[in-house]
Amino acid sequence: MTRFVALLRGVNVGGITVKSADLADVVRGLGYDDVATVLASGNVLFTTSEPAATAKTRLEGALGDRFGYEAWVHVLTAAAVAKITAGFPFPRSDDRHAYVVFVVKPEVRAELLATELDPDVEQIAEGEGVLYWSVPKGSTLDSAFGRAQAVARHKPWLTTRNLNTLEKLAR
Structure with a gap:
């Protein structure tokens, strides 16, 4: 089991x-x-x-x-999930969201990785089947990576979770 x-x-x-x-x-x-x-x-x-x-x-x-x-x-x-959460590569702070984006289609993952970011605002990194994302609180939907994920054709291939939620799930 x-x-x-x-x-x-x-x-x-x-x-x-x-x-x-x-x-x-x-x-x-x-x-x-x-x-x-x-x-x-x-x-x-x-x-x-x-x-x-x-x-x-x-x-x-x-x-x-x-x-x-x-x-x-x-x-x-x-x-x-426990392994994915342990691999989060960015520093955590009270003023930033720590997200994990689960992407099942390699082409979508490659497209998202190619998103042009402002590194002073947000960071992404590739993990095993996931993308790690750090973004200031209040900027999630307005950020370049947030907008890239919202493209309708990506809906079947990805879902995003806050790292805090994933840590609860991995217990």
């Missing part, structure tokens, strides 16, 4: 509302064990013997059926 973290893309923003209790019900309904949601931003922990790819496919189908939207889910082991 493996402990997994599922990160749902685009829920509880833009009109797609998924309550934590309903999310947990869907995941339990798939037969997964030890189900727990973390915060209200589409994060769920569960245990199964299925491979991550199978869990991803089943979760996307069940979420789409239950909530009526095209679900995009990133499924990683809890151990992988």
Whole structure:
């Protein structure tokens, strides 16, 4: 049995509302064990013997059926999330956000890495399957990298989480 973290893309923003209790019900309904949601931003922990790819496919189908939207889910082991959080390369401070962008399509990752940044404002670095991002608080949506992520064609391929959230998920 493996402990997994599922990160749902685009829920509880833009009109797609998924309550934590309903999310947990869907995941339990798939037969997964030890189900727990973390915060209200589409994060769920569960245990199964299925491979991550199978869990991803089943979760996307069940979420789409239950909530009526095209679900995009990133499924990683809890151990992988712990490794990703430990690899955050930038100093942390109270005036900056520490983010991890999960990107499953290499072409999208390459395009995002090519974003022209003001290094005095934000920094990005590549990790294993992720991009690490540091940006001043209040500048997330206005920054060059924030705008680059918001491109509609990227939606199925990425999701962003605050490092603090990921640390909760990796425990």
